[in-house]
Amino acid sequence: MIKECKQGNQVCYFKKLDLLLAKGQYRLVEPKDILYLQADRSYCKVHLLNGEVLVASKPLNRFEKKLCAGKFLRSHRSYLINKVHVSGFSRNDKMIRLAEGIELPCSERALKELIKELVL
Template sequence: MKILVVDDEPLARNELQYLIHKIDDTHITHEADSVEETLTALLSETYDLLFLDINLINESGLDLARKINKMKTPPMIVFATAHDTYAVKAFELNALDYVLKPFELNRIQTALEKAQARMQSEELPHKQGNPISTISVQLDDKIYVINTHDIIALFVEEGKLNIVTVNNHYVINEPLSAFEKKMPQDKFMRIHRSSIINKNHIKSAEQWFNNTYQVKLTKDVKLQVSRSYIKQFKHEIGLN
């Protein structure tokens, strides 16, 4: 599960991520300390769950939740706060759970179990349907239909989404998250908060700076595997 921890206190973010990984170290966690940083993260990556503080510096987690709920596919939200006075407002915003500081392991585990249960119930209809084999992108006045089999990688560079295929390279003004769930999950994997690759187009991988990897793909496309995705990457390519 991909989790974004939003809190303006570094110690609170660290404690929450520690507990999450203690419960299940396969979870991928990132962090943000403000509304702006959170919205930026949500534009570049699809998260399953947010642990969201209510009192951010000069900002409101409740207001942020209202904005997130307007997304086409919003992540689940667990409010994580030191105050118990906002619970009613939180659940009016469709909060999955409401946990209080100081965090307790069993309460965080309960919240994660709720999230897993909801994800499983939502994924069942998709598993019973047919996988998407094509995506469409619009450039100027033309719409291009792309076979997902031909896609080598999708990555964000200089604020624009690049879709590299075996025959073309498209640059569009769309968030990466808009395409992630459209990709066949058995063929595509995220290796960085700003990039997704087609496993069938991996040619090689070598160790890179700071214990990361650089993966080489078809057409000599080279992308970095960030530290947050190293464990998942190794598992996907059979290294552990």
Template sequence: MLKAIIVDDESKSRESLQILLHDFVEGVEVRSLCQDVAEAIQAIERDKPDIVFLDIQLQRETGFDLLTKLKDITFEVIFTTAYSEYAIKAFRFSAIDYLLKPIDIEELKKAVGKVEKRMNGNIASRLTELVQNLKVGTSSSENYKLALPTLEGLIFIKTNDILYCEASSNYTQIYTADGKKYLVSKTLKDYEDLLSEHNFFRIHNSYLINLNSIKKYVKGEGGYVILNNDISLDVSKRKKEAFLNKIGVRNA
């Protein structure tokens, strides 16, 4: 049985989530309902939860304030939020679970299921990178870090250190500037959604490239790019025009 606490400054939200967990999610016992950071700290010390469902805005403080006041984070966190799209992307970059309000039952089940599979993972490092990504902002890709779920665990790398991503069935191979590659359990479409705002472009069904890593473009029916590591990747005929517009080239 997973022990949980709910931290939300709205009583209706706390009670609603408690009812959803009781009625629809097996194996979760809600030990405490908290309305602010002070109550949450007491509940965490007393109940030693496995999961904390944490709202972002808590009266005059935030869920991040709560986390920074704790000496050790020994529990998983699932954020409950009505936050902006940008904050949601930061959660996804950092491999942090979140639920959008109003909470969907199936999404709640999935989030708890992922926690069960991931128990004892390094939540502290994920939260650290989440806070950093939120501070950096979407305009500073140089310092933005992406969590890669590999067989060895989560690996954090700067987006600007990624040369390109290659589709591998339902997995993705990610190649970095230091010559390493990582096989991750997400599709190339997932990374296209995450990285397009960070100067990445999908030049082919199989390739998503960092436009900052292009050394040369060679003309052809679709043509191909040569990246900084001297590898050549085809540009599909269908993607050629959009790609050339993206890099500011005409009639190539």
């Protein structure tokens, strides 16, 4: 159902993602604990399963290159979602539903890709 990461420079579920936070502090986060990432200018908000939101000092496209493409999807220009936590979607509203009832906008292209991959 979810493709395995085969590219050597990407972070997969057995590695941790390092996040540079404010004041030069680093935080290690397991990709499986990430619900989604949200662009915020040259920063990125990392929304975790436990409800915590971390602000990292890298733009979203840096994380898109680093995280496993088989597990994460650029659903919209401002969002990178963890496909493991997708619980539903709406074709009419172009929305993806994640754990805890969180709904995020999704481009038509990304929604088609997600449906093709996740739906039997």
